[in-house]
Amino acid sequence: MSLDEHVIEVRDLSRKFGAFTAVDAVNFDVRRSEIFGYLGANGAGKSTTIRMLCGLLAPTTGHATVAGKDIARDPVGVKRSIGYMSQRFSLYLDLTVQENLQFFAGAYGIGGKKQRVAVDAALERAQLQDSRNVITKSLPGGVRQRLALASALIHKPVILFLDEPTAGVSPDSRRDFWRMIRGLAREGTTLFVTTHHLDEAEYCDRIGLMVDGKLVALGTPPELKREHVAGAMFALADTDHRALRAALAGDARVLQIQPFGRRVHLRVDAALGTPVDIQSMLTGRGVAFGEIQRIEPTLEDVFLELVGGAS
């Protein structure tokens, strides 16, 4: 079994609801112990894809195998090998922490002594050993999320599907959560995570970007930036983006001018590689500017490039 082995293979996978195509002929592979980020705005088709891969929704056309099992022909086999945290529901709020874990262990056919061991391990993973008899409803959102993750892992799945796991969770808890996810990947679990937080995508090994049911970009974050955000990027302090736009109008070397917080991002031809190049380009054009810094493009820039170009 090599590390390059594909544990998820998706070929021309489509799903229609009536005449509407929610997922449109999507192709990608996910390697063992990789964190695969599935990005897209609301309604892009992320949950529909994840449901098909979890054996919860039959594809209209196309194929996919998950952990070596065909999702259409052997959905129960798929379910045995994967963990899933759905977008809406994670836990039964009227049950205690321990009762939730016991139930999901039982649902995966883990009983008796094995169940006690699995529940204890999950309590430890979620750092909830002292709260096993607490009603889940009374836990704060971040802790609940940790418990939901531990419960999705109770049967030691080889692949874990997380559908917007950090929606509605505080930034601190989000960081903790991603630390747990990276830890899982190091232990050998493959993670398929959907999100619409672009900053979270930076934690992923590889990313697929969904727009209106289509997979429009696929690759590692550096690959995507290189491929879709051409040229060199600089951040300019103390300048007005409208004045800058006016001053540089007609210059073919300028690719993009974008206000970004209190600074302006300027993307130019790759031939202009240093702040000094920019300084000389702007001098004498009657526009005020402060410090100039070379910056790396973010996934936000990739997203803007891909989605902005389409609209």
Next chain:
Amino acid sequence: MSGASKKRRRRGLVLIRFAAMAGKEVNHILRDPQVLLFALGMPVVLLLLFGYAVTFDIDHIPLVVVDQEQSASSRELIAAFEGGDLFEVVAVRETPEEVEPLLQRGVAKVGLIIPEGFDRELLRGDSPQAQLLLDGTDNNSAGMALGYANALSQAATKKAAERAGTPLELPLEARARTLYNPGLRSTVVLVPGLMVILLVMVAVMLTALTVAREYERGSMEQLFATPIGRLEVILGKLAPYFILGMVDVLLVVTVGVLLFDVPIAGELAVLTGVSALFMLAMLMQGLFISVATRNQMVASQLAVISTLLPSLLLSGFIFPVESMPSPLQVVASIFPARYFVHAVRVVMLKGGGFESIGVDCLAIGLFFLAMLAVSIKRFRRFVA
């Protein structure tokens, strides 16, 4: 792994998943006092309410007596009326004309008039005629008095006869009552019927919400992402409510026996058996509603309609099924309530065993299987 051990392992997994489902449902029930209150409190409270409301009307009906014959047989007839708790002689008068004012003033509700010549007719072998005057404004008392007079007329002595102003055809059911309910207490007939209705409503309502709730909360999707099967979900959900339902049966029967002196002429085991079967059928009907609607609000409304109407109107509890128009009889035959009402009466009042309620058990069992089958069919593993 050999085939046999593989099979054993599979059965083990099924049991674990079923137990997980049932255990979770028990936890939900224990956490929600409203469910317990509804399941255990409501039937008892309603039974008390209805049971007593009915009792008050039929005890100690005030009776005025006119005995113009003054013979042994006329005195026997009066003694028969006085015998039970049903009538209480409040006045004795000389002439029939004196009776009506008493009825009008409400001093008495029923007048019994035995004319001169009663003995003579009896000896001749004719039907002797005694007159019964009824206060028609009090339906219950009038009905009970008629029923009682009817019972007496059927007695071997043939010493009494009935005439209630207008000739009145007694419905079949009333006749059956008088036969098997010698005290003529309507609670004895009503309470078993009432038990059926209460059990139906509680049973269907209990399970009607449970699957719909999981769809609404979104937990059904999480559930379907596990290898748990449809049958395991459905039977796992059924089991705890079945136990709760049987506690209900026990409670309601106990209240019926202790407070309303409802006899259990038959064996308790037979009564428990047929109740268990009926409880399963009703819980399954609730589950089907839940699976089909996926919505708690719609499910609860459908549960009420689909239980109250058949159990109240089509079960034979109030209107005898035999006297319904035949299309309605066909509809009534689909719902298990009718079979259960019949079975409960046979067991509790007539002392019948399983052999006398075989058809009822079969019909209820078939309904259960049909509901199970359609529930599983509707209950797809895929979420959309």
